[in-house]
Amino acid sequence: MSRRTGDGAGPPAAGRRRGWAAPEPPEGGSAAPEPEPDHESVARAVVLRLLTGAPRSRAQLEQALAKRDVPEGVAARVLDRFTDVGLVDDEEYARTLVRSRHRERGLSRRALGTELRRKGIDDETAAAALEEVDGDDEVHAARELVAKKLRTTASLATDVRVRRTYAALARKGYPPGLVGGLVREALAAEGADDEGPAWSDAES
Missing domain, CATH: 1.10.10 (Arc Repressor Mutant, subunit A)
Structure with missing residues (x-):
């Protein structure tokens, strides 16, 4: 008896399986793009880390966030919230700096004023803080x-x-x-x- 061929008893030829198709590669041949970073979470983490190390002025924190590419609007919103709860307070920061630098290093009012400006403290806040030293x-x-x-x-x-x-x-x-x-x-x-x-x- 002759061998029957083409009766479908054997496996179908490669590439001819019904209902099967090879997966298409991603468009452009590249992996799916990563999600955009959550700038607000980044900003909160940066501010908390810096404040844990030492008190900072708002200007110093703004500079740190800018280096992390946090948009200005997001940085302002996050720093406003930290200010509302008292964790960012330029007036208290300036007074503390004046007292400690004068007591520990013997800096004059002139030198203290220079340091306050370097820390980003505005003139009015600096003048009030310098009253700590007469x-x-x-x-x-x-x-x-x-x-x-x-x-x-x-x-x-x-x-x-x-x-x-x-x-x-x-x-x-x-x-x-x-x-x-x-x-x-x-x-x-x-x-x-x-x-x-x-x-x-x-x-x-």
């Missing part, structure tokens, strides 16, 4: 800085001590007139000769 506070801090500098340079010549003391206090924003009077006072108290060729140069 003239007597400045003189007291400057006197302590002068005494410390003269003490650490006691082994040097008087003119060298004077120059270094002026330079140290100038970096903290104190005017030469105030420093000069305090240096003379301190040198007189220790019986040192405050006259020398470098004295007038240091005051100029």
Whole structure:
């Protein structure tokens, strides 16, 4: 008996299966695009992380969000909410900075004002914060800085001590007139000769 062929008993030829079709590749041959990032969630996470590390001004937080490509509108909305709950407060931030920098580093009002501007604090808020330090506070801090500098340079010549003391206090924003009077006072108290060729140069 001859072998029957073409009676459908065997498997259909490859590629001829009824109801089957090869899947079409994605259009353009690329993977499906990733979803757009949730800018608001990113903004909240960035702000919380920064505030956990240390207090920040609103301007500093705005700069951080801009670096993360958070749209300005989203950044403003998120920062407004943090401000409403008291986690972002430029007035309190400025007052705290003034008190700590003056107490720990002996910075003058002038130097403190410069630092506040660098942190993005507006002039009105900065002026109010600087009231935390008055003239007597400045003189007291400057006197302590002068005494410390003269003490650490006691082994040097008087003119060298004077120059270094002026330079140290100038970096903290104190005017030469105030420093000069305090240096003379301190040198007189220790019986040192405050006259020398470098004295007038240091005051100029």
